[in-house]
Amino acid sequence: MLIIxxxxxxxxxxxxxxxxxxxxxxxxxxxxxxDVKLPAIFTDNMVxxxxxxxxxxxTAAPERTVRITTSWDGARHExxxxxxxxxxxxxxxxxxxxxxxxxxTDGRHPVTLSNVLIGEVWICSGQSNMEMRVGDRVTxxxxxxxxxxxxxxxxxxxxxxxxxxxxxxxxxxxxxxWQVCSADHVRDFSATGYFFGKELHRELGVPVGLIETxxxxxxxxxxxxxxxxxxxxxxxxxxxxxxxxxxxPEERTRIFHEDLDRWRDEMAAVDPGYRDGKPLWAASTxxxxxxxxxxxxxxxxxxxxxxxxxxxxxxxxxxxxPAAWAGKELTLELAVIDDNDFTYFDGVEVGHTEGCMAFRRxxxxxxxxxxxxxxxxxxxxxxxxxxxxxGDPKSMSLRTADGDVLPLAGTWKYHLGLGLGEAxxxxxxxxxxxxxxxxxxxxxxxxxxxxxxxxxIWYQGEANVARAAQYRDLLPLMIRDxxxxxxxxxxxxxxxxxxxxxxxxxxxxxxxxxxxxxxxxTLRLENTGMAVIIDIGEADDIHPKNKPEVGRRLAxxxxxxxxxxxxxxxxxxxxxCTLGGGEIRIxxxxxxxxxxxxxxxxxxxxxxxxxDHRFHMAEARIEGDEVIVRSPEVAYPVAVRYAWANNPxxxxxxxxxxxxxxxxxxxxxxxx
Numbered sequence: 001m002l003i004i005x006x007x008x009x010x011x012x013x014x015x016x017x018x019x020x021x022x023x024x025x026x027x028x029x030x031x032x033x034x035d036v037k038l039p040a041i042f043t044d045n046m047v048x049x050x051x052x053x054x055x056x057x058x059t060a061a062p063e064r065t066v067r068i069t070t071s072w073d074g075a076r077h078e079x080x081x082x083x084x085x086x087x088x089x090x091x092x093x094x095x096x097x098x099x100x101x102x103x104x105t106d107g108r109h110p111v112t113l114s115n116v117l118i119g120e121v122w123i124c125s126g127q128s129n130m131e132m133r134v135g136d137r138v139t140x141x142x143x144x145x146x147x148x149x150x151x152x153x154x155x156x157x158x159x160x161x162x163x164x165x166x167x168x169x170x171x172x173x174x175x176x177x178w179q180v181c182s183a184d185h186v187r188d189f190s191a192t193g194y195f196f197g198k199e200l201h202r203e204l205g206v207p208v209g210l211i212e213t214x215x216x217x218x219x220x221x222x223x224x225x226x227x228x229x230x231x232x233x234x235x236x237x238x239x240x241x242x243x244x245x246x247x248x249p250e251e252r253t254r255i256f257h258e259d260l261d262r263w264r265d266e267m268a269a270v271d272p273g274y275r276d277g278k279p280l281w282a283a284s285t286x287x288x289x290x291x292x293x294x295x296x297x298x299x300x301x302x303x304x305x306x307x308x309x310x311x312x313x314x315x316x317x318x319x320x321x322p323a324a325w326a327g328k329e330l331t332l333e334l335a336v337i338d339d340n341d342f343t344y345f346d347g348v349e350v351g352h353t354e355g356c357m358a359f360r361r362x363x364x365x366x367x368x369x370x371x372x373x374x375x376x377x378x379x380x381x382x383x384x385x386x387x388x389x390x391g392d393p394k395s396m397s398l399r400t401a402d403g404d405v406l407p408l409a410g411t412w413k414y415h416l417g418l419g420l421g422e423a424x425x426x427x428x429x430x431x432x433x434x435x436x437x438x439x440x441x442x443x444x445x446x447x448x449x450x451x452x453x454x455x456x457i458w459y460q461g462e463a464n465v466a467r468a469a470q471y472r473d474l475l476p477l478m479i480r481d482x483x484x485x486x487x488x489x490x491x492x493x494x495x496x497x498x499x500x501x502x503x504x505x506x507x508x509x510x511x512x513x514x515x516x517x518x519x520x521x522t523l524r525l526e527n528t529g530m531a532v533i534i535d536i537g538e539a540d541d542i543h544p545k546n547k548p549e550v551g552r553r554l555a556x557x558x559x560x561x562x563x564x565x566x567x568x569x570x571x572x573x574x575x576x577c578t579l580g581g582g583e584i585r586i587x588x589x590x591x592x593x594x595x596x597x598x599x600x601x602x603x604x605x606x607x608x609x610x611x612d613h614r615f616h617m618a619e620a621r622i623e624g625d626e627v628i629v630r631s632p633e634v635a636y637p638v639a640v641r642y643a644w645a646n647n648p649x650x651x652x653x654x655x656x657x658x659x660x661x662x663x664x665x666x667x668x669x670x671x672x
Contacts, residue, residue, distance in 0.1 A: 036060045036104045036111050039170055041451060043113065043177025047155045047209025049452035050096045050118045056104075057088040057450065064106040071101040072118070081106070093118050093452075096206035115180070117153060119207030120200060121453045122558075124193030125223065125445070126460035128216030129495070129543055129550075134194055135187035138547040144194075145183040154181040154201055156189050159213035162443040163434050165245040165252070167225070171213075171447035178209070190214065192459055192495070195551025196558075203559055211453075213444045217336075217358045219435045219463045220474050223445060226438040228481035232473060238437045245430055252431035259427035266424040273314050273379065273417050281314045281415065282344035282377035288316055291413040297335050297396060300388040300414070302502065312417035313380045313387065319398065319406055323371040330369055331399050332376065334360040334408070335391030336542075340381040340426065346374045354428065355435055356463055359395070376408065379417065381426065385466030385511055392541060435463070445482065455491030455562060456482065457554050461515050462497060462542060468514035475522045493529045493557045494519055496661070498537030498544050504645035507607040507615035512646045516662050529557035532571055534643050534650060535598070535659040553658065568592045571658030577640060577665055583630040584608060584640045584665075591625040593655010603627060605650025608637040613668055615641065627652070639666035 038058040048054050060066050060081040068077040072094045081087040098117035103110050124130055134144055156179045160172035179185040186194055190212045197208040215222075221235055226242055229235040246252055268274040273281035280286055294303050296315065301308060332345065338356040342349060351362030376398075380388060389396070393409035430436055464471045479492050496519050497512055516534075523530055531553035536546045544550075553569075560569035572588040572595060579585075588595065597603055603620035606629045618629040618640070629640055643650040643662035652660035 035109045036066055036106050040173045041171055045115050045155055045178040045180050047117045047119050047121050047207050048093050049121045049454060050093055052093050052452050053090050054093055054452035055090055055450045059085045060087060060106040066106050069103045117207035121209040123211045123453055123456040124190050126214045126458050127218045127463055130190050130192050130214040130459035131216045132191050132543050133188050134191045138191045139545050140548055148181055148183045148186040151181040153207040154197055155209045156185050157211045159444050161215050163439040164443040165242045167442045167446040191547035192550050195548045196457055196554045199552050199555035215434050217355045217463055220478055221437040222435050222440040224478040225441045225481050228477055229437050235437045242438055249431040256429040263424055263427050271417055279344060283347040284375040288413045291415045293411050294414045296389040296412045297391050297393055299386040299390055301386050310382050310384045311419040314415050314417055315378045316375055316413045318373055318375045321371050321374055325369055326371040327366050328369055328400055329366040330364040332362045332364050333395055333397050335389055335395040337380060337389050338387045339383045342379040344377040354433055449485045457493050459495040465511045465515045468518045471518040472521050476525050479525060489527050491527050491562045493554050495531045495550055498533045499647040500537050500542055501646040503539055504648045508645050510646050513644045513662060529561050532659050532661045534662055539647055568656040572654050572660040574663035583628050584637050586627045591654050595622045596653050597651045598653045599651055603652055605643045605648055607641050608634050609639045610634045610636050611638060
């Protein structure tokens with residue numbers, strides 16, 4: 001009894017007696033007498049947004065008073081915990097500086113956060129190009145790692161990859177929470193985010209806190225709340241399903257395996273690649289002599305299968321397994337596959353992945369590995385747009401644990417299977433699938449809501465290229481959703497997709513160009529900006545290495561628009577056009593320093609069309625702040641496009657050296 005009263009001496013006698021009675025009666029769990037607990041995002045080394053009313057929250061014993069002392073002003077704040085033990089406090093932060101401490105107590109053991117800085121806090125989110133780490137051999141990696149210790153006022157918080165069908169109160173974090181900038185922590189942190197923060201730190205001279213919350217290969221709808229997605233009819237069924245799913249991953253996994261077993265049985269009955277319930281087309285003994293040939297990596301639509309708009313495609317490659325490999329476990333890598341795959345080794349399924357941006361790496365059991373000719377077969381499921389195996393040829397191989405490698409890039413055999421409409425709907429593993437609508441918002445954004453931030457940077461879109469028209473609504477919806485949760489319209493700066501895939505040889509239709517257009521349309525939202533990187537992509541790598549420049553261009557947007565610095569933050573942007581005299585005269589904004597070409601040569605990247613909607617490469621010349629385009633093949637041009645391709649040849653810039661943004665003046669579909 002003396003212990004109970006000692007730990008509750010700050011309570012009224014009535015409260016103390018109540019706690020004693022409940023404890024003795026076994027109605028009060030001992031955990032409710034625990035000390036103040038803070039969410040994982042509040043740790044030593046954190047950065048709080050400067051000169052703001054910031055929220056702090058956590059748990060304590062029910063109805064206890066939590067006292068918070070901030071060292072920067074010596075103020076003491078008192079807030080009550082509710083009946084469930086939850087409490088929230090708001091404190092005023094000073095100008096940038098530190099280090100400071102914050103102490104929390106409910107009258108027992110205090111919790112003190114040390115080395116807290118006051119500065120600028122930014123969320124860094126998106127998919128794999130935001131997730132790409134400094135240690136992933138980005139440009140200047142070795143120097144950046146060597147210099148990282150010199151930036152102790154840059155702090156890093158890495159949210160772990162987690163999914164949930166319902167909003168979570170607590171985020172999972174890596175490395176125990178906020179970390180001081182160092183080579184080890186920078187190595188595993190978002191390169192785009194780090195270079196953005198480093199540029200802000202240099203220019204503003206204040207501490208910068210960066211919160212990485214991203215996941216490769218993910219869709220924008222996964223980062224948007226279910227309540228917001230309800231406004232888009234295409235997502236309502238899945239949002240409704242999410243609300244009925246069990247909370248535990250184990251139970252969701254069980255449901256998935258039951259659904260997948262049923263799907264396999266249904267597919268085996270209708271897929272021509274199966275016979276008597278077995279994958280005939282995956283067997284090494286199957287004769288594929290009359291199958292077509294295709295190169296992998298490479299999108300199938302670029303290799304004579306332009307009419308393939310979705311469905312199942314079987315691909316096979318037969319290789320010779322060395323005698324020394326027999327009985328050894330192997331690693332099978334197949335780069336990236338758009339969208340889903342079922343992969344077989346010698347007729348036995350060894351892997352299945354859903355998601356068009358996920359790297360494929362499967363284990364081949366030692367029991368399957370024998371010397372001689374074996375076949376690797378992949379049943380590719382393409383849900384629309386481009387499909388097939390793509391990425392770095394070096395990422396397609398069989399390898400041993402000893403480092404011996406058998407390359408798999410090159411010529412594969414292929415045969416079309418079922419169309420999408422002929423196949424049963426593939427079930428989704430909601431225990432592991434990050435791309436279910438709202439799942440990433442619930443687990444990786446919602447737990448951050450309320451933490452004071454200046455703004456967010458966003459590098460995503462590759463996974464949504466097949467639905468660019470929808471993205472015009474989806475991205476603004478997501479931005480408004482996040483802002484409404486935080487309660488203010490914080491700045492939101494996006495990275496436009498880089499140039500990628502085969503270099504443009506002539507006018508072409510392009511899903512990537514349409515997605516870039518959707519990203520540009522998002523700039524109609526207030527307090528937004530965009531870093532155009534149409535000049536620093538790589539034809540053979542969806543993850544361009546020049547992340548320092550991506551971060552710098554994002555920082556220019558923030559410096560100009562969020563911090564009022566007199567810096568030029570954009571290349572030329574389309575502002576209108578005039579038709580006449582067999583030419584189109586195009587006006588641009590952001591022509592600071594005059595229009596130029598980056599190489600000093602003729603202007604490249606424009607194409608024009610007449611009433612037949614057929615585009616032709618155009619001759620272009622600069623006149624002041626305008627570009628005039630014409631083509632001898634188009635007598636009466638009515639539309640113009642610039643940098644309209646997956647990987648366009650284009651060179652227009654302004655005095656800043658920043659590239660002109662891609663655009664089109666038409667709204668035609670597939671050139672019609």
